[in-house]
């Protein structure tokens with residue numbers, strides 16, 4: 427089972443949910459927690475993993491052999507990201523713009539382009555509270571999150587229960603992280619912004635053909651619009667976490683809900699039971 431935990435909007439408590447779920451589940455199955463929120467990873471704050479290995483994430487960028495180059499301009503023409511400029515006697519490579527697609531080296535008629543690795547991030551492997559931890563981190567100033575996310579996901583062990591913490595929003599990194607999930611939990615809060623971004627994320631997950639459910643965080647006031655939306659879209663609300671001073675205090679101190687308030691363990695185990703049943707029901711169709 428691969429379960430993605432996403433949210434349309436940042437700051438809804440997505441990581442509180444993913445880490446609490448992982449901590450609750452480790453008692454009954456082998457769990458892997460993947461932090462794919464590589465632009466702002468914070469699962470490590472709540473889980474405090476021991477990191478045993480770091481792997482750099484490299485993307486291939488072109489290196490031009492000027493002695494072979496005829497400055498024909500084909501490489502710059504084919505580059506969709508404007509990462510190359512061909513001058514009269516020189517080819518300029520803007521490595522930060524390069525997406526490592528390889529089109530320029532493939533199409534160069536003179537075989538003048540080699541590829542060299544450029545580090546854009548790192549994958550950290552380790553152990554946290556009896557479970558496997560894999561976290562991605564994009565280097566400061568880099569914009570290309572998907573290659574780091576793909577590297578994190580290479581470590582997925584399908585025989586384990588895999589919880590994937592996804593970036594907020596609906597952009598490419600989210601699609602990359604959510605792809606191949608058996609189920610996606612959308613964490614939201616009952617505010618107009620929360621509802622707006624939930625609707626965007628829910629549509630995206632539907633397009634990807636992944637079954638969805640909602641976790642309503644800071645519930646208690648103004649829930650009715652979110653509830654009405656979920657009813658109308660046929661999205662079940664699987665867990666409600668109340669707006670509570672003690673929960674907020676724990677979170678601000680970097681303590682997960684299950685660790686700080688162990689009575690929540692049962693609720694998270696129940697959440698996973700519901701997720702498994704819903705995922706099975708969809709798979710049978």
Ligand code: SF4
Pocket residue numbers: 490494495496497498499500501502512517533534535536537538539
């Ligand atoms: S396609 Fe090859 S030969 Fe043409 S400008 Fe680019 S590097 Fe030079």
Ligand code: SF4
Pocket residue numbers: 486487488504505506507508509510523524525526527528529530531
């Ligand atoms: S590898 Fe792709 S993105 Fe990078 S410079 Fe070549 S064509 Fe452009």
